[in-house]
Amino acid sequence: MIREFLRALAILTASTVLGLAANALSGDPVSLSDPPRRIRAPRWTVDQLQEALEKSMPILLLDTRDEAARRRGRPKNALHVPYDRLVRDYARLGLDSLLRAADACILLCESDACPVADRCAEILERFGHSNVRVLAGGWKAYRAAGLPEEHP
Amino acid sequence: MKLPFRLAPAAARLVGAALLTSGFLKIGDAANFVYAVAAFDILPPVGNAFLAIVLPGWELGSGALLVAGTWTRAAASVAAFLFASFAIAVGSAIVRGISAPCGCFGPTATLSVGPGLLAVDLAGLALAVWVARADASTKTSPRV
Numbered sequence: 001m002i003r004e005f006l007r008a009l010a011i012l013t014a015s016t017v018l019g020l021a022a023n024a025l026s027g028d029p030v031s032l033s034d035p036p037r038r039i040r041a042p043r044w045t046v047d048q049l050q051e052a053l054e055k056s057m058p059i060l061l062l063d064t065r066d067e068a069a070r071r072r073g074r075p076k077n078a079l080h081v082p083y084d085r086l087v088r089d090y091a092r093l094g095l096d097s098l099l100r101a102a103d104a105c106i107l108l109c110e111s112d113a114c115p116v117a118d119r120c121a122e123i124l125e126r127f128g129h130s131n132v133r134v135l136a137g138g139w140k141a142y143r144a145a146g147l148p149e150e151h152p
Numbered sequence: 153m154k155l156p157f158r159l160a161p162a163a164a165r166l167v168g169a170a171l172l173t174s175g176f177l178k179i180g181d182a183a184n185f186v187y188a189v190a191a192f193d194i195l196p197p198v199g200n201a202f203l204a205i206v207l208p209g210w211e212l213g214s215g216a217l218l219v220a221g222t223w224t225r226a227a228a229s230v231a232a233f234l235f236a237s238f239a240i241a242v243g244s245a246i247v248r249g250i251s252a253p254c255g256c257f258g259p260t261a262t263l264s265v266g267p268g269l270l271a272v273d274l275a276g277l278a279l280a281v282w283v284a285r286a287d288a289s290t291k292t293s294p295r296v
Contacts, residue, residue, distance in 0.1 A: 035197040
């Protein structure tokens, strides 16, 4: 038993050294002293969104949740762009022109505990869009505010 | 239904090949993999960075030993620990409504967090535990 435990420890130690060496030798190593921070995009509250919708401002609403979550309900007129398809769908859905035509692009995830909308916002910012915001509270806040929704 | 222990070497190679592939596709690409880890929103930034650097090494190390059939019980124990951790992370992401790419097979893989991925992780955990037990049983049973 102790021998197997020591062997497992040896495997983890040797593998850790392997990972550290591969990182150090890679062209773009990750620093442990200055690790990449969690990205947090600017927020819009549901009140801001509600006001914009009431004024019929050109708002582009992007739902970044997965299909299973959307089956339980989704914002009306929102485009479905899950994180893992964002780059692929950017051209396919013509997101570039849609974002440029909108006053604001609001990204929505399940709740504040879900970081995916922030990751999408970061990608869209890299693509040159400065009007991207994340809805504070996500779908839960949207629903609680009684904003228009639809069900499949 | 009890699986015969003579199938354990094949199961060990299957689990090992999966880990070996997964580790090989990510090793040296921590700069991209760190965002997949961060998307689970479980660890602080330094924890995400550390895991993104060492996890592919752990997968490669345990996977290579399982495929080679060397130190099988220890390697299967490490694999079981990895799959249990993956299952906890995926389960927690599902509960929190996180829809993210799992990053399991590198940044270009499209496998996403969801019940399917949780089932794969639990199957990997079950196989790894079974391989470890089978190896122990083979070594402790009296030889004729």
